[in-house]
Amino acid sequence: MKLLEDRIRKDGNVKEGNILKVDAFLNHQMDVELFHEMGEEWKRLFADKKINKILTIEASGIGIACVAAEFFHVPVVFAKKTQGVNLDGELLTAKVESFTKKKVYDIVVSKKFLGPEDHVLIIDDFLANGCAVNGLMELLSQAGATLEGVGIAIEKGFQAGGDALRAKGIKLESLAIVQSMDAATGEIIFR
């Protein structure tokens, strides 16, 4: 999606350690008019899918998912990040390893809000090694829900997550795929 690629080039910031900072428009300050265009694009890309729910993960997935959901006319459920879940049988849970924070946390969704009747689109801001998406897919699997696809704002194409999902036959639509980036020059090359 050229609009998003242009914005990443303009306002994104490449840092050492394969970090791409997009906090000016995506995950701290949020440009909802950009989110609107992204939501419309996902609706076009997933037009052939019967989707009745969007699943995302706190915190930075929520804004993108909610604006996108207006095009799908479906509710959003967000997985909560927590440490040390009280397993009382009311929750779906999975473990996720954070790429940027180098730690493992639990993600949880109430069983009330995901079940076998659900056809789900997962939306998130970043895809790198795929840990968050894999955790969300694990929740869907526990719920007996159907995964219809995955919509990502920015995929780091030089990490394995995206291609692993494609290899499984999952419909993955990343609106911008960074093929390589250079912290010294700030250059970003898109796939």
Place this chain on the structure above:
Amino acid sequence: MKLLEDRIRKDGNVKEGNILKVDAFLNHQMDVELFHEMGEEWKRLFADKKINKILTIEASGIGIACVAAEFFHVPVVFAKKTQGVNLDGELLTAKVESFTKKKVYDIVVSKKFLGPEDHVLIIDDFLANGCAVNGLMELLSQAGATLEGVGIAIEKGFQAGGDALRAKGIKLESLAIVQSMDAATGEIIFR
């Protein structure tokens, strides 16, 4: 706002300890079509204010704020909750005491995204004793930004936060104000 009051009566759940669970439509599963109506209502209520930014707090304020921001055509900034901030001079910070979790945490916003030129509407899902809103106002004060108003989905009118803001002359628009609620009968009375 009758639509929200009706929805709280239908899908809200009163629990012991002054807890109102609205996780079916507001802060875990999120009804974005309801958020759309709420955003339109806030736009009407704050039509006379010059607002160039919306400030909210993770996680459950983000979805409401982003959908509302589409009516204001402004970006959203969300404060992050953290414990033990590394004070490197790049962050605005304040302390907030959580009513439901009975603990104190830090909230932070990057200085890049709030400054003296900003005229800000604060949006959040709940207002009880007002700790979160007071923390956000403290960030605005540090930034030299101007508070134009506060938009809340559900105010607990039997706690002091809302009336304290009104007493300060702040324009507060709560779309539903719970005057009293009864965990035994499930009855909810709106102001």
